[in-house]
Amino acid sequence: MKKLPGKTVERLSEYRRVLLTLISQGKNYIYSHELASLLHITAVQVRRDLMLIGYSSGIRKGYDIRVLVETIGRVIDSETPLNVAIIGMGNLGRAVSSYFRGKRSKLNLVASFDNDQQKTGKVISGVRCYDVREMENMIKELNISIIILTVPPDYARSTCDDAVRFGVKGVLNFTTVSLNVPPTVYLEEYDMVTSIEKVAYFVKESIR
Amino acid sequence: MKKLPGKTVERLSEYRRVLLTLISQGKNYIYSHELASLLHITAVQVRRDLMLIGYSSGIRKGYDIRVLVETIGRVIDSETPLNVAIIGMGNLGRAVSSYFRGKRSKLNLVASFDNDQQKTGKVISGVRCYDVREMENMIKELNISIIILTVPPDYARSTCDDAVRFGVKGVLNFTTVSLNVPPTVYLEEYDMVTSIEKVAYFVKESIR
Numbered sequence: 359m360k361k362l363p364g365k366t367v368e369r370l371s372e373y374r375r376v377l378l379t380l381i382s383q384g385k386n387y388i389y390s391h392e393l394a395s396l397l398h399i400t401a402v403q404v405r406r407d408l409m410l411i412g413y414s415s416g417i418r419k420g421y422d423i424r425v426l427v428e429t430i431g432r433v434i435d436s437e438t439p440l441n442v443a444i445i446g447m448g449n450l451g452r453a454v455s456s457y458f459r460g461k462r463s464k465l466n467l468v469a470s471f472d473n474d475q476q477k478t479g480k481v482i483s484g485v486r487c488y489d490v491r492e493m494e495n496m497i498k499e500l501n502i503s504i505i506i507l508t509v510p511p512d513y514a515r516s517t518c519d520d521a522v523r524f525g526v527k528g529v530l531n532f533t534t535v536s537l538n539v540p541p542t543v544y545l546e547e548y549d550m551v552t553s554i555e556k557v558a559y560f561v562k563e564s565i566r
Numbered sequence: 567m568k569k570l571p572g573k574t575v576e577r578l579s580e581y582r583r584v585l586l587t588l589i590s591q592g593k594n595y596i597y598s599h600e601l602a603s604l605l606h607i608t609a610v611q612v613r614r615d616l617m618l619i620g621y622s623s624g625i626r627k628g629y630d631i632r633v634l635v636e637t638i639g640r641v642i643d644s645e646t647p648l649n650v651a652i653i654g655m656g657n658l659g660r661a662v663s664s665y666f667r668g669k670r671s672k673l674n675l676v677a678s679f680d681n682d683q684q685k686t687g688k689v690i691s692g693v694r695c696y697d698v699r700e701m702e703n704m705i706k707e708l709n710i711s712i713i714i715l716t717v718p719p720d721y722a723r724s725t726c727d728d729a730v731r732f733g734v735k736g737v738l739n740f741t742t743v744s745l746n747v748p749p750t751v752y753l754e755e756y757d758m759v760t761s762i763e764k765v766a767y768f769v770k771e772s773i774r
Contacts, residue, residue, distance in 0.1 A: 361771050364764060371763040376744055396744055398753075434763060436770040442762070449691075450665070453658035454758060457742075461759055465766055483657075503769055506762065528769035530761050534665075536584055536604050544768035545606075546761050550662060551669055553738050553754050554650070554714065555579040555642060556572060558673055560752035561711055561736035562644040563569050 359433065362410070367434055369407050372397055374430045377423050389420040435464040443502045444470040445517055446509035447477050447487055450532060454506055455483035468500045490517070497524040504528040511535045567641065570618070575642055577615055580605055582638045585631050597628040643672040651710045652678040653725055654717035655685050655695055658740060662714055663691035676708045698725070705732040712736040719743045 362370075376396050380388060390408070391401040411433045413426060442458075444451045447470050459467050470487045472478060478489040488496050496502065505521045507514060507529060514535040521529065522543050531537050531547040539545045570578075584604050588596065598616070599609040619641045621634060650666075652659045655678050667675050678695045680686060686697040696704050704710065713729045715722060715737060722743040729737065730751055739745050739755040747753045 362767070364768075367764050367767045368760050371760040372757070375742065375757060375759065379743070434767045436766060440766050440769060442766075449657045449661035453656070453661050456657060458759060458762060462763065465762065503773070504762070504765055527772055528765040530758075530765050532758075534583065535587070542772065544765055544772065546765045548756070548758070548761055549580070549583060550738075550740075550756070551583065551666060552576050552579040553756055554666060554673065554712070555670065556575050557712055557736040557738050557752055557754045558644060558648050558650075559570070559575045559642045560572075561648060564735060564750065564752065565711070 359411070362433070366407055366410065369397075369399070369403070370411065370430050370434050373404070373407070374427055374434075377427050377430075381423055381427070386423055387420040388423055388426075392420070431464070435462075439464045439466050440504055441466050441468045441500055441502045442504045442506065443468060443497070443500075444485070444506045444508060445472075445490070445493075445521065446507065446513070447472040447474075447482050448508065448510075451506075451508035452483045454508060454532070455485050458506075459484045465504075468502060469496055471496075493520060494524045497521065497526060502526060504530070506530045506532065507537075508532050567619075570641070574615055574618065577605070577607070577611070578619065578638050578642050581612070581615070582635055582642075585635050585638075589631055589635070594631055595628040596631055596634075600628070639672070643670075647672045647674050648712055649674050649676045649708055649710045650712045650714065651676060651705070651708075652693070652714045652716060653680075653698070653701075653729065654715065654721070655680040655682075655690050656716065656718075659714075659716035660691045662716060662740070663693050666714075667692045673712075676710060677704055679704075701728060702732045705729065705734060710734060712738070714738045714740065715745075716740050 373393060390404040394401040394404045411429060413429045442465055444455055467485050470485045471490045471493055472487055473490045477487045480487055503526055505526050507518060509517050511534050514533040518529055518537050522539055528544045529539060534549060537545060581601060598612040602609040602612045619637060621637045650673055652663055675693050678693045679698045679701055680695050681698045685695045688695055711734055713734050715726060717725050719742050722741040726737055726745050730747055736752045737747060742757060745753060
């Protein structure tokens with residue numbers, strides 16, 4: 359299959375999250391317009407995305423949720439699990455760890471790193487915390503291909519550069535600093551201030 | 567000015583974040599292609615966005631960074647500051663608080679809420695924590711128009727419904743649960759698992 363656009367991958371991931379919740383609530387089938395409404399998008403968008411991943415939609419009682427979850431997994435998940443590490447175990451790193459750990463079978467959170475001797479050598483929020491100075495060894499030993507960056511801004515650039523040099527292939531940057539990586543590495547950046555400002559803009563527009 | 571699309575507001579917010587960093591580094595002017603490259607987008611996109619907010623681009627030494635920051639602020643910020651509260655002061659709530667507090671002059675973080683008696687009545691990560699049972703009073707008394715939701719999933723729906731009933735106009739949802747709000751309220755949802763899965767997808771595609 360051709361490589362999918364980033365936005366499509368995001369939506370597929372969101373479909374799966376909603377579908378997994380529905381399964382846990384005992385639901386077996388869903389129509390495209392129901393799924394669309396749960397995610398505040400159009401049914402046309404849902405059908406287009408699912409057609410793209412080869413899921414047919416001609417069934418009267420709607421999509422079979424379990425089959426759809428499996429189909430999405432076959433497309434977006436890696437066949438062999440990928441290993442993930444969190445770098446920076448402050449509040450945000452610990453939140454990400456508690457939040458993410460065990461959520462997806464094809465992504466293993468195998469390590470975290472910090473420079474605080476109070477944290478290193480311990481299991482924090484369910485994951486072992488190593489000294490950042492061990493990063494090179496551990497990235498290689500544990501075959502870590504993805505890092506989640508939750509360090510203070512001043513450490514963001516150098517930590518990312520180090521991790522890339524040690525072989526990671528994907529970076530999720532939660533710091534306030536925009537980063538650069540070589541073209542062979544995938545970088546995703548998220549700044550929560552942007553989301554807050556977006557909400558504020560629409561609130562301002564609605565009350566003016 | 568006509569209401570801007572959400573994606574444009576996001577980019578304007580990101581431009582400002584990068585520009586503020588550049589000011590702190592002593593830079594005064596920037597070309598559209600430099601700004602574009604810092605945000606991994608095209609110069610055409612940058613110029614189109616800035617044209618949309620009435621910022622002209624015909625200057626030889628590039629955009630005046632301070633003027634551009636002011637122009638963006640006039641468009642996306644509220645004239646009178648908006649008051650924001652965080653609901654749920656676990657790791658994520660505390661991270662958001664430390665991260666966001668004082669970052670933007672037109673957004674005041676005025677309160678946080680939790681149901682844990684160990685937290686209520688104290689100042690946590692720089693913001694006073696109130697008992698969730700005081701939410702109705704405090705939202706009205708402090709004129710809180712935006713909430714950031716960082717409660718455990720089981721509390722997400724009821725807490726959001728309560729806050730909306732008490733008068734908030736914008737919700738930033740960081741929980742794993744998709745929410746619904748009336749059309750008069752703006753809802754923005756962010757699930758970090760989606761970002762992690764997106765990175766994983768592109769890593770998988772690059773190493774296969």
